[in-house]
Amino acid sequence: MPTILEAENLSLTYDNNTIIVHELDLKIQEGSITALVGPNGCGKSTLLRGLSRLLSPKTGNVCLEAQDIHRMNAKNLAQKLGILPQSPIAPEGLTVHELVAQGRYPHQSWFQQWSAEDEEIVQEALTITNLTMFADRPVDSLSGGQRQRAWIAMALAQQTQILLLDEPTTYLDLAYQLDVLDLLEELNEQGRTIVMVLHDLNQAARYADTMVALRGGQIVAQGEPAIVMTPYNLKQVFGLNASIIRDPLTNTPMCVPMSRRRIKRALEADLRITEKVS
Amino acid sequence: MTAKTKQVNSTRFLQSRTVLFPGLLIGLALIVLCLAWSITLGAAEISIQTIWDSIFSFDNSSFQHLVIRTVRLPRVVAGAMVGASLAVAGAIMQGLTRNPLASPSILGINAGASFAVVLVVFILGSPPLSVYSIAAFIGAAVASVLVYGLGSMGRSGATPLKLTLAGAVFTAFIGSFTTALLITSQDTLDQIRFWTVGSLAGRDWALFVQTAPYMAVGLIGALLLARQITTISLGEDIATGLGQNTLVVKGLAAIVVVLLAGGAVSLAGPVGFVGLVAPHIVRFIVGQDYRWILPYCALLGGILVIIADIAARIVIRPEELPVGVMMALLGAPFFIYLARWKVNR
Amino acid sequence: MQPTKIKHNWWILRIGGFSYKIDKRVLPVLLALIVIGIVVLVTSVSYGEYDITPWQVLQTIFGLEENARFELVVWQFRLPRILVAFMIGAALSVSGTILQGITRNPLADPGILGVTSGASFAAVAAIVWYQIPTVYLPFVTFAGATIMAALIYLLAWKGGSSSIRLILVGIGLGAVTSAFTNLMIVFGDIRQVQQAYVWLAGSVYGRDWDHVRSIVPWLLVLLPMAILQARQLNTLNLGDDTSKGLGVNVELQRGILLLVSVALAAISVAVSGTVGFVGLVAPHITRRLVGPAHEGLIPAAALLGGVLVMFADLISRWVISPSELPVGIVTAMIGAPYFMYLLYLNRNK
Numbered sequence: 027m028p029t030i031l032e033a034e035n036l037s038l039t040y041d042n043n044t045i046i047v048h049e050l051d052l053k054i055q056e057g058s059i060t061a062l063v064g065p066n067g068c069g070k071s072t073l074l075r076g077l078s079r080l081l082s083p084k085t086g087n088v089c090l091e092a093q094d095i096h097r098m099n100a101k102n103l104a105q106k107l108g109i110l111p112q113s114p115i116a117p118e119g120l121t122v123h124e125l126v127a128q129g130r131y132p133h134q135s136w137f138q139q140w141s142a143e144d145e146e147i148v149q150e151a152l153t154i155t156n157l158t159m160f161a162d163r164p165v166d167s168l169s170g171g172q173r174q175r176a177w178i179a180m181a182l183a184q185q186t187q188i189l190l191l192d193e194p195t196t197y198l199d200l201a202y203q204l205d206v207l208d209l210l211e212e213l214n215e216q217g218r219t220i221v222m223v224l225h226d227l228n229q230a231a232r233y234a235d236t237m238v239a240l241r242g243g244q245i246v247a248q249g250e251p252a253i254v255m256t257p258y259n260l261k262q263v264f265g266l267n268a269s270i271i272r273d274p275l276t277n278t279p280m281c282v283p284m285s286r287r288r289i290k291r292a293l294e295a296d297l298r299i300t301e302k303v304s
Numbered sequence: 305m306t307a308k309t310k311q312v313n314s315t316r317f318l319q320s321r322t323v324l325f326p327g328l329l330i331g332l333a334l335i336v337l338c339l340a341w342s343i344t345l346g347a348a349e350i351s352i353q354t355i356w357d358s359i360f361s362f363d364n365s366s367f368q369h370l371v372i373r374t375v376r377l378p379r380v381v382a383g384a385m386v387g388a389s390l391a392v393a394g395a396i397m398q399g400l401t402r403n404p405l406a407s408p409s410i411l412g413i414n415a416g417a418s419f420a421v422v423l424v425v426f427i428l429g430s431p432p433l434s435v436y437s438i439a440a441f442i443g444a445a446v447a448s449v450l451v452y453g454l455g456s457m458g459r460s461g462a463t464p465l466k467l468t469l470a471g472a473v474f475t476a477f478i479g480s481f482t483t484a485l486l487i488t489s490q491d492t493l494d495q496i497r498f499w500t501v502g503s504l505a506g507r508d509w510a511l512f513v514q515t516a517p518y519m520a521v522g523l524i525g526a527l528l529l530a531r532q533i534t535t536i537s538l539g540e541d542i543a544t545g546l547g548q549n550t551l552v553v554k555g556l557a558a559i560v561v562v563l564l565a566g567g568a569v570s571l572a573g574p575v576g577f578v579g580l581v582a583p584h585i586v587r588f589i590v591g592q593d594y595r596w597i598l599p600y601c602a603l604l605g606g607i608l609v610i611i612a613d614i615a616a617r618i619v620i621r622p623e624e625l626p627v628g629v630m631m632a633l634l635g636a637p638f639f640i641y642l643a644r645w646k647v648n649r
Numbered sequence: 650m651q652p653t654k655i656k657h658n659w660w661i662l663r664i665g666g667f668s669y670k671i672d673k674r675v676l677p678v679l680l681a682l683i684v685i686g687i688v689v690l691v692t693s694v695s696y697g698e699y700d701i702t703p704w705q706v707l708q709t710i711f712g713l714e715e716n717a718r719f720e721l722v723v724w725q726f727r728l729p730r731i732l733v734a735f736m737i738g739a740a741l742s743v744s745g746t747i748l749q750g751i752t753r754n755p756l757a758d759p760g761i762l763g764v765t766s767g768a769s770f771a772a773v774a775a776i777v778w779y780q781i782p783t784v785y786l787p788f789v790t791f792a793g794a795t796i797m798a799a800l801i802y803l804l805a806w807k808g809g810s811s812s813i814r815l816i817l818v819g820i821g822l823g824a825v826t827s828a829f830t831n832l833m834i835v836f837g838d839i840r841q842v843q844q845a846y847v848w849l850a851g852s853v854y855g856r857d858w859d860h861v862r863s864i865v866p867w868l869l870v871l872l873p874m875a876i877l878q879a880r881q882l883n884t885l886n887l888g889d890d891t892s893k894g895l896g897v898n899v900e901l902q903r904g905i906l907l908l909v910s911v912a913l914a915a916i917s918v919a920v921s922g923t924v925g926f927v928g929l930v931a932p933h934i935t936r937r938l939v940g941p942a943h944e945g946l947i948p949a950a951a952l953l954g955g956v957l958v959m960f961a962d963l964i965s966r967w968v969i970s971p972s973e974l975p976v977g978i979v980t981a982m983i984g985a986p987y988f989m990y991l992l993y994l995n996r997n998k
Contacts, residue, residue, distance in 0.1 A: 080890055104896025111890035117753075119941060120886075121658075131884050132896040136877055139944075140661055140670035162658065184895065454989055458996025470992060472820065476760070476925055477985030480978045483850045486843075487975065493846065494839050501831040576824070626835060632828035636821050640804055643817035 030056040030219055031077060031107075031188060035086030038069070038076040038243075042084075046072040048243040049085065054188075059211070059220045061234035063227060065264050069243040070223045071112065071192055077221065078109040078190050090188070104132035108186035110177050112193050116165035122176045123161040126151050129183030151182040155209065171202025178209060189213070191222040195229065207233050231255055231278045239263045255279040324596050327589075331603035335384060338610040342383075343376045345617060350376075374508065382507040383613045383627065384606035386568045387578050389519040391605025392526050392598050393564035394579025395586070399537035399594055400557050403467060404642065407580035408448075408565035411455075411467060412474040414574030416447020417566070418500050419482045421573075426485045426492045433511050436499065437570035441518070444566035448558070450474060502575035502628020504613055515571040522563030526598050529557055534594040575628045577635025578605050584642070658940075675945030678938050682952040686735070689956055693963040694727045698971055725857070733856040734962040734976065735955035736864045737917035738927055742954020743875055743947055744913035745928025746935070750882040750943065751906050752815055755995065758929030759914035764819070765925075767797020768918040770826040773845045777837035787863055787919035794915035797822065798907060851924035851977020853962055860920050867916045872951060874909050879943035882906065886941070924977040926984025927954050933991060 031054040038047040046069045054060055054077075062070040075081040077088055079095050088095050095103055108129075116125055129151070130144045152158045155175040160168060165176055174194060181189055194210070195203040203226070211233055214220050224230045230237055231251040238248040241263045247254045260266045266283055273280040344350050350368055358369035359377075390408060397406040408414065420443025421436050428435065455470035486493045498505070532553045536543045543550050568575065582605045583597065590596040609627065612634060616625040660676070662669040695703045699722050709719045710728075741759065748757040759765050771793025775781040781789065801822055805814040830849075834842050847854075881902045884892050892899050917924065931954035932946070938953075939945045961979040968974060 075890075078894060080893055100893075100898055101896035104894065107894075109890065109894035111888065111894070114888060114891055117886045117941060123658075124942070125887075128884055128887060128895065131880065134880070136880070138666055138668050139880065140659075140663075140668045142663070142668075144668075145661075454992060457993055466992065466996070468817070468820065470989075473985055473988050473992070476981055477989075480850070480925070480981030480985070483846060484974060484978045487846055487850060488972075490839060490843050493843055497835055497842070501835055623836075625832070629828050629832050629835070632824055632831075636825040636828065639824065640818055640821040643814055643821055644804055644807060 027055040027057055029053045031088070031090055031221070033073075033077060033086065033088045036073075036076055036083050036088060037085040038072050038081055039084050040072075040081075045084065046243050047076060050243070050245060052077075052238065052245065052248075054219060054221055055236070056187075056219055057214070057217060058235040059214050059233060060222070060236045060238060061230035062221065062223045062238050062240060063225075063230050063263075064240035064246075068240040068263075070240050072243075073240065074109075074190055074192050074221065074223050078107060079103060080109065080111075101132045104184065104186075106186055107188045107190065108181040108184040109190040110181050110192065110194060113197070114177055116173075116176075118164075118166060120165050121162050122157055122165055122168070122179075123148065123152070125165050125176055126157075126179045126183050129180035129185075132184060147185060148183050151179040154182060154212075155179040169202070170198045171205050174198060174202070174206055175209065178206070182213070186218075188219045188221070191220070193223050193225060196225050203229065227255070227260075228273070228280050231280060232273065232276050251279050255281055324590060328599055328603070331600060331607075335603055335606050335610070338607050338614075339380050339384060342380045342610050342614050343372060345614060378509045378512050379504050379507050380610060380613070382512050382571055383504050383609045385512070385516060385519055386504075386572045386575060387582075387605035387607070387609030388602035389522060389564040389568040389605070390575060390578040391582035391586075391601040391608070392523060393561045393568070395583035395594070395597055395601045396526060396529075396533060396557055396561055396564075397579070398583050399533045399597075400554060401467060402537060402539070404584065406467060407577065408444075408561070408568075409574060409576035409579065412447050412451040412471040412478070413444045413565050414569060414576065415475040415478045415482070416443040416445075416450075417441070417569040418574055419443055419478045420446075421499060422482050422485050422492060422496055425495055426489055429491075430495065433506075434514055437511065437515050440570035440573070441566040444569050445562045447474065447478070448562055448565070452558070498626060499573045501626045502573040502631065503626040504572055505624065505626070507571060511571060515567050518563045518567035518570075522560050522567060523602060525556070525560040526564065529553070529560060530595040530598050533557060533598075534592070537592070537594065573626075573628060575609065575631050577631050577639065578608055581635045581638050582608055584638075670944070672940050672942050672945045674939045675949060678935075678945075678949050679952060682949065682956055686952065686956045686959070689959045689963065690731060690735070693731050693959055693966075694723055696963060696966065697722070697727060729858045729861050730853045730856045731959055731962060733860050733864065733920060734853045734958045736861070736868060737853075737921050737924060738931070738958030739872075739951040739955040740864070740868060740913040740917040741924060741927040742931035742935075742950045742957075743872060744910045744917075745954075746932040746943070746947055746950045747875060747882065747906050747910040747913075748928070749932055751885060751903050751910075753886060753888075754816065755933065755991070757816060758926070759910065760923065760925045760928065764794050764798050764801070764911055764914050765918050765923045766823040766826045766830070767800075768794035768915050769849055769923050770830050772848060772918070772922070773830050773833055776845045776848060777833045777841045780841070787916065790919035791912070791915040794911055794918060797826070798911040802904075802907060847975055848922040849977075850975035851922040851980070852975035853921050854973065854975070856921065864916055864920055867912065871909055871913050871916075872947075875906075875913075876944070876947050878902070878906055878909070879947060882943040883941075922975070922977060924958065925981045926988065927958055927980055930984045930987050930991075931957055933987075 033050060033052040036047060036050045036052070037045055039045045050073065062073060064070045072081065076083060082096065090098070090103070090106060095107070126148050127144070130147065134140070134144065149158075152161055155178060157172065157175055157179055160172065165173055168176065178194070191210070194206055198206065207229060210220055210222070234251060236249060237251050237254040239246050239254050239259060246263050247259045255270055257268055257270060260268045260281060268281040268283045270279050270281055340352060340355060343355050344352060350372065354368050355372055357363070358366070358372040362373070363369050394407040397408065397411065398404055417440040420439040424431060424435060424439040451467070451470050451474050454474065455467035486496065532548060535546060535548050536550060536553055540550055565579070582601050586597050586600045586604055590600055609631070612630040613627045616627045616630040619625055658673055659670050660673055662671070691703045691706050695701045695706045701719055701722065705719060706723060709716065709723045744759050745757070748759060749755055768790040771789045772786055775786060775789045801815060801819050804822070805818040807814065834845065837845070881897055884895055884897050885899065885902065889899050914928065932950050935946055935950040935953045939949045958976065958980065961983065962976045965974040965976045965979045968979070
């Protein structure tokens with residue numbers, strides 16, 4: 027699969043003093059699902075913002091289909107790359123349809139503000155995300171999962187090849203988390219490239235083709251989940267003692283964290299049993 | 305929409321606790337020096353020696369001694385008292401509302417006092433300063449209740465933005481009535497215009513004696529409440545968890561603030577920005593403990609007003625600027641600095 | 650031209666490649682406002698020391714009545730001032746709508762932002778200190794407002810503009826200019842000071858056709874500019890990140906919109922002083938009537954603001970008649986309580 031989005035020697039900073047992401051190289055394959063994982067403060071959200079032009083690079087560049095994204099016209103880029111930021115806030119009273127309609131902005135102009143095509147695409151986005159019946163409801167009256175789907179529908183209406191999502195499942199109930207991830211997987215099967223920051227390692231392992239583990243602004247491990255999710259890597263990246271088992275449902279790696287106290291108690295319980303037996 | 309405001313730099317300038325008490329003494333010495341310096345200035349220069357004599361070996365046939373005793377000393381002491389009260393009131397407000405942008409003037413107290421005074425002058429024609437001061441006090445009290453109530457409606461209580469907006473709206477609203485009265489009567493306008501910008505001119509012992517008790521009681525009350533304010537400045541939930549009765553503390557603190565700010569405005573008219581600026585400087589020096597913040601504020605506030613008054617009297621000699629204007633000119637840039645550097649989305 | 654009803658909420662207009670979408674509520678509201686506006690206009694013109702019945706007013710306007718007295722009163726005194734009231738109401742209302750859009754804060758208003766205090770300071774300086782003839786006031790106040798807005802924007806800039814910082818810096822700078830204004834008030838000649846006070850309160854007293862002529866070109870340029878940016882305003886409401894992701898040049902747009910907003914505020918301050926609260930209250934009421942989409946919001950807000958100020962002017966001439974209150978005071982007396990009600994509504998945000 028060809029590389030569609032590439033970061034070269036990318037360094038990112040917010041205030042010119044502390045560098046969050048250090049001279050990082052990353053290639054995103056077309057049509058893949060990439061999950062950025064890492065502990066708090068490792069720079070995964072910053073990296074995502076850097077990939078999307080929300081943050082200008084201090085050094086290095088980011089190229090979409092071999093074109094530097096910072097030299098591209100803003101609307102052109104928005105037609106190819108969509109971003110869903112963390113915890114987006116919808117203005118009060120905005121309906122689902124209106125929100126999704128906003129996604130058509132990069133394809134419109136003052137002359138052509140609402141073509142028949144725009145209308146169709148929005149309808150389609152609503153259908154895919156199962157929100158047609160909510161079209162006229164205000165966004166803030168929906169549940170967390172539905173709201174997130176509405177934002178994804180907006181990104182869908184944008185009709186971009188690439189979707190960047192910053193923690194799309196954080197703060198959602200577990201059922202909704204899986205809902206959203208399933209939807210993203212479906213979109214990926216239709217050909218979209220997805221890059222998302224995920225907090226939950228096991229979810230990342232289930233859904234991603236490629237995992238990228240970051241620590242201190244640098245990539246510590248990247249590749250298929252089976253390669254990244256090893257006890258050694260988890261210790262390096264998260265400082266976590268864990269063992270890896272096979273997820274019984276999906277056959278992907280699953281991490282089972284160990285805590286010292288539990289191990290000690292388990293060992294003690296074992297000892298008592300063996301003492302009794304002997 | 306929530307505004308998270310970063311606490312002002314928490315590394316204290318005076319690191320060691322043992323330095324804090326001598327620091328207070330130094331502050332006291334400084335304020336006395338400023339007082340003296342201020343008295344030496346004026347239309348006629350007076351020497352330090354003369355000042356000393358006028359206090360300790362008063363000669364009531366000496367014109368200079370008389371000027372010092374009846375004109376300059378009361379004015380300067382009034383300035384110190386006003387500054388101390390406003391600074392302490394501002395510090396308490398900032399601690400209580402956990403809002404670094406709180407101060408008596410921003411919260412509409414001054415607008416309320418002004419309206420009351422203008423109304424009284426409009427009705428009574430030309431009342432003595434003592435009536436001014438009663439009206440100002442009442443106006444300030446009512447205004448503070450209204451603004452605090454308006455700004456703390458809702459789940460999140462009093463946030464920086466809501467309080468500032470409530471204060472701004474209230475000021476505009478009351479201001480419109482004040483302006484209506486002033487436009488209708490040129491005489492009232494003429495009488496009042498010097499008062500409404502905050503001034504120490506003509507403040508004599510009689511007025512001082514009338515208003516000082518409020519401020520004195522307020523200052524003592526503030527020092528007594530200092531520990532409670534430190535606790536409540538940590539957060540409502542934490543304070544309740546530590547066993548504090550926050551409702552009572554807030555109520556007492558509010559009464560103290562009204563005594564202080566109301567007293568100050570009844571003595572000198574609306575002087576802005578001392579209550580905003582002084583606590584910040586003090587927090588930088590002594591840290592977050594209100595048992596030290598409040599006394600230091602009293603001293604620094606007094607010094608600031610005296611200096612502003614000195615500047616106001618020198619800058620366009622022999623005329624003088626109202627001290628309130630000088631204070632705004634010095635204080636507003638600082639407010640902007642705060643808004644720019646300390647408010648991070 | 651085929652208006653096609655598709656969704657529940659919009660009228661959609663498509664001719665060839667051109668397409669436009671507007672909320673269904675907009676047209677009836679606009680019509681209603683026009684009707685109400687005419688009623689208020691005629692009532693206002695007919696009210697005054699010299700009584701003229703509304704019917705006679707209409708006849709005079711359409712040239713059917715040949716009464717020289719009526720013509721004088723209607724054409725020379727009342728009509729221009731009421732038209733000025735309408736236009737500054739429209740300008741301030743749109744200015745506030747834009748500001749609320751770019752700061753994403755429903756409580757923003759040109760006055761609170763301190764821009765108008767820059768304009769007032771310039772005007773008071775012109776009246777009290779330099780005694781400049783009133784003809785030059787519009788330029789002076791425009792300069793004052795623009796410099797003020799530039800300063801606010803620059804000082805609130807810290808790697809980008811933030812809505813809260815804009816408001817707070819505006820309040821701070823407003824305080825500085827107030828201090829200077831106070832200086833002039835304290836030391837100026839009392840008659841000029843009183844004149845300045847009236848001006849500060851916001852008044853349309855004595856506004857004539859010259860004033861009308863000075864506002865109209867500005868409105869003709871600025872209002873369409875605002876309407877053309879409606880889509881961008883809608884998108885900016887979603888947040889900086891989302892807007893950038895959708896391809897909006899956020900900083901540029903905000904800059905342009907701020908400029909338009911300031912210009913509108915400045916022109917109205919130039920002609921009639923600081924009339925408060927219109928820019929705050931009118932957009933809110935309009936939003937409840939036609940919804941937040943700016944394509945319809947901006948024109949409707951303009952009409953509503955204009956009607957509101959015309960109405961306030963009528964009240965200002967009636968309440969202590971035969972004297973009159975400056976119209977800015979009436980708008981404050983009505984507007985501030987409404988704003989407090991807004992604070993109450995927004996209390997959980």
